[in-house]
Amino acid sequence: MTLLECINGPEDLKILSQDQLTRLAGEIRDVLVDTVTKTSGHLGPNLGVVELTIAIHRVFDSPRDRIVFDTGHQAYVHKLLTGRLARFGTLRQRGGLTGYPSRAESEHDMVENSHASTSLSYADGLAKAYKLRGEPDRTVVAVIGDGALTGGMAWEALNNIAAARDSRLIMIVNDNGWSYQPTIGGLAEHLAAIRVNPRYEHVLDYIKTTLPRAPLVGAPLYGTLHGIKKGIKDVLQPQVMFEDLGLKYVGPIDGHDERQVETALRRARDFGGPVLLHVITRKGFGYPAAEQNEIDCLHQVPGPSSAAPGTWSRVFGDEMLAIGARRPDVVAITAAMLYPTGLAQFAAAFPDRVYDVGIAEQHAVTSAAGLAMGGLHPVVAIYSTFLNRAFDQTLMDVGLHRLPVTFVLDRAGVTGPDGASHHGMWDGSLMQLVPGMKIAAPRDAKRVAELLNQAVEVSDGPTVVRFPKGNVGGEVEAVAKLGGMDVLREPGEDRDVLLVGVGPMALTGLEVAGRLTGHGIGVTVVDPRWTKPVDEALIGAARRHRLVAVVEDNGRVGGFGDAVARLLRDHDVDVPVKTFGLPQEFLAHGTREEVLEEAGLTAQQLALRITEAVARRTPASPASSASPASPASPASSAGASSAEDQDTPEPRPVE
Ligand SMILES: Cc1ncc(C[n+]2csc(CCOP(=O)(O)OP(=O)(O)O)c2C)c(N)n1
16 A cells, blocks of 8 residues: 555645655655546646645645645645545546546635636635634645746735735745746746845755755756756845735745755744745656656646647647748737647747737737737737636727737637636637627638638737637538628528538538438528628528527627527517527536537537427427427428518427
């Protein structure tokens, strides 16, 4: 039996000797590598916080003391130490452990949002709440990476925490010098400067003398840290920035020396006010493949293959490169995600025209507004879910000024194993709210290129190009045009259903049409290409059909389906509109296919639901007593459009 198998909760850690803790750390790393390389997930960040997490759980009394992990991608060790070893193999699988803290999983988990830079604000509120409720002995611990510390919210929190002098709040800055890529910006430089202060020399000495003896690490770590040290010419006054804010600063300390971290944590705990503890760790520590990975220290496995050939991200990246060569005014912005968003090639070709702003989406958007005001055309490449926090900047700073900024939203729609906070199911609705915004949703690789080019040609307002995670499917050419939209399939005589499929859902729509045709239902399949503004050619087309079905990979509320229904209502078209999208809920993790199936968005499920809807529109003939859901009683009578059908009472309300 391993030591780790004996740990059922933090209490079990507290009786271990220092030698046992070293052994335990090794066992944890083995489990992390073995499991995460199979399940996928965040590897480098977790390997880097093994000793730190052990020390936190030995010094504090979770869940009475509260531990908030910023972003939460580095909480696997915490999961292993809080009774979840047996289920760890189910990580990120449907029904299994989530890839972030989860309140449903454990009383030790507090924050599960996974959007970065929030931990200090949660911790500020928690510490104030405990004080006000008369529980002043409870301590709140926030663990925040140097990457997450580049987010504006973290600084808003620091400003407030500094004023809350008796908050029992410990902020552990887990400084590994990296977010996905090396952390950039003034703060990163400041942290690097702190690494060269005299106290840091002790860390360095320690690392120099002890690490070469440690298995798997040694020279590379020393070399890296020493390299950083030598690279800094100006030895600024360390920690001054934090202390000027009124925050007690402790550090820097070696985050892989468990005993040293414990000592610092005990001191911080006993201080009785907010303390910032600066811990230096190495991302991927103890696993050479991660430590030596030049791209991102195996931040996530599988790695930046997210922008591998054949993916949507890569298709976008290729086209950006081509556009960049033609258009010197096109610049790119990433919020700490150069590789995952597919911008690496653009950055290599045009290093002066790409801005990595750190994990700072709000700044990304308003600085894009500034770039556009200055005569450039910025492309903000961002994961769909992270644009949420920059909604006001998109609305007021870009939209109100009608600025030519193109938002490229990767991971739009269901993303899969990262779960509720990562599904990109909000942008299709939020962007509909922005006056003057134009939204494109390519169905295949060729359309990514076409629509991106059209988007960067727009000079009088913002544009969005949204596409999902994963590989692009086959290319499908239009058989006709309907206004600016592509008709992918026309029915024979019967025009029963006008099926409008957004982005790759247009291809799903083709599959649906194939199935419905088998049941005698005539389907026109349209890819709108642009989901805002809604193409008015849909008005006439709707009148020529008995039912309009809109399928989109976005929350059902306020998305394209609702926009189509509104357009038709406004034009007194009474043909019923059914909108098929994601339920407006926080959807659990699973593969993209599993989540789509649960949402009823597979071709088979859609075919059934549309058949039922058509059947409900069909007056029962005396001969036909079949159930309305029966595919044997479909569209019936006539290819004629049935605006008149509208008055047929519905057995149940249209969804
Ligand atoms: C608002 C937001 N933007 C982007 C991300 C994607 N993301 C996840 S982890 C990460 C890097 C975090 O770096 P750091 O805080 O230094 O932690 P480390 O991985 O180095 O331990 C990024 C950019 C996110 N989770 N939230």
